[in-house]
Amino acid sequence: MVAVERGFYEAAAERAGVRALAEEPLARHTTMRVGGPAQWFFLPGTPESAARLWAELRRGPLPVRILGWGSNVVAVDAGVRAAVICTDELRRDPELLPGARIAAWAGVPVPGLARWAAAQGLSGLEFAEGIPAQLGGAVRMNAGANRSSFSEVTELALVAGDDGRVIERALGPADFAYRESFASREKLFVLGARLRLAPGDPAEIRARMSAFRGRRRATQPIQLPSAGCVFANYADQSVGALVERLGLKGRRRGDAEVSTLHGNFIVNRGQASAADVLGLLEEIRTALAQATGQAPRIEVEIWRDEP
Ligand SMILES: Cc1cc2nc3c(=O)[nH]c(=O)nc-3n(C[C@H](O)[C@H](O)[C@H](O)COP(=O)(O)OP(=O)(O)OC[C@H]3O[C@@H](n4cnc5c(N)ncnc54)[C@H](O)[C@@H]3O)c2cc1C
Structure with a gap:
């Protein structure tokens, strides 16, 4: 880690009055339970401190990303060189x-x-x-x-x-x-x-x-880690039904599996890596493109470094 970045981010967190963590694994903060570290990870506790932090971080060298429950995000195994603001502690009674x-x-x-x-x-x-x-x-x-x-x-x-x-x-x-x-x-x-x-x-x-x-409960594998529906449905047909027709339910890469309950979910059966999940995602996407003539739009957000 570059020393100047450490100095910048620690000082920014202190000025905003926010807790900062270095190299925080994203697997801990995403429902798919995969992903390497975010270089900096911040947990503001009030809207005011979060807004102050936002202004501070936007002046820094790393891209700023926001993370909520992490239920629509798949982070790559290498993690991201980013300053991630997580809203986990931005709560009090409604x-x-x-x-x-x-x-x-x-x-x-x-x-x-x-x-x-x-x-x-x-x-x-x-x-x-x-x-x-x-x-x-x-x-x-x-x-x-x-x-x-x-x-x-x-x-x-x-x-x-x-x-x-x-x-x-x-x-x-x-x-x-x-x-x-x-x-x-x-x-x-x-x-x-x-x-x-x-x-x-x-x-x-x-x-x-x-x-x-x-x-x-009857239609989605909610007891297993996932990121919800992987692809947006086609205008005229559901991806889940199509995956089922193509016989792809249950297809695996490592511990990543196309859900046997809902064909548009990839679940983590335990120790899946992001590479397993994303490899499986590409395999299904290619099969859908071949079957329909059009690749489906990916609905989950893949977190990797911008080129
Ligand atoms: C089992 C399961 C079932 C699901 N069912 C549904 C469903 O029925 N309908 C549906 O729409 N989705 C569903 N999803 C997907 C997901 O829950 C939604 O997309 C949800 O809105 C993501 O919220 P989050 O707090 O987890 O955001 P995250 O996944 O943490 O982030 C999603 C995006 O929002 C941005 N973001 C997060 N918080 C903020 C913020 N405070 N300000 C600005 N940007 C922010 C992030 O940067 C990212 O770009 C499901 C997911 C799972 C795992």
Whole structure:
């Protein structure tokens, strides 16, 4: 590690009031459980310190990346020469606001937030209870399930300004599209969000969540490490069904396996490396391209150094 970088990053963390770790393995912070170290890894505990850190790090030599629950990220075995800000500690209890609104910080886990909203008699987040995301990652990805997505409930985001301040950003439908948002387009750091829900009967809300949960359990390998759906579906056919038809379910490379339950998931059966996962991903992608004439778009984000 270059000494000047160590000096820069330790000083930046200290000025922002944030905990910094050197060479932190990404396998510990991603749901696929693979990936080498991030050169620098930061864990801010408040939106204010996170915004200060963002401004500091953007002046540094390494690219800055944000990590939430790590459920859509596959990091390569070599790790990344990057300054990674992880939102794991950017959490505290959500806030109930007038008008069936709630506010929460970026690191708040979405499943717990959905259950908390249900307990308050607020409907609108039922769709999200099974999504292993933090709120910031879910807003940034416009995560969705069960025919709904975060675009429908997110009316305001807190984002980090380049000057280190926390900025409020009002949001409308034009700020979101399928699995993307203002934050992915403009490369913004989401620090928190305000959601507009609707009053509802807690028992009915819980019944809807339970039905969604049952469906997910029956169709997805949620007890094994994975990064969710690997590929975006084709316009007219599901990748999972196609993989099944091609006889590729259960295909393995080392401990990486095409799920036998859902053909669009690659699971880690224990000791898979990122090379196993990405090798298998390429094999399936080639088979799909040969079968359909078009390679599917990769939906998971692969973290490797930019050339
Ligand atoms: C078992 C399983 C099931 C899944 N089911 C679904 C599903 O039903 N629907 C769905 O949409 N997705 C699903 N996913 C994928 C994943 O959960 C979503 O993409 C989720 O939104 C990722 O959130 P995260 O906090 O884990 O973000 P990460 O995976 O940590 O990051 C994803 C991207 O968002 C960026 N990011 C993270 N936090 C922030 C922030 N605060 N500000 C700005 N950028 C940020 C990262 O830099 C990265 O580019 C599933 C994944 C798994 C493993």
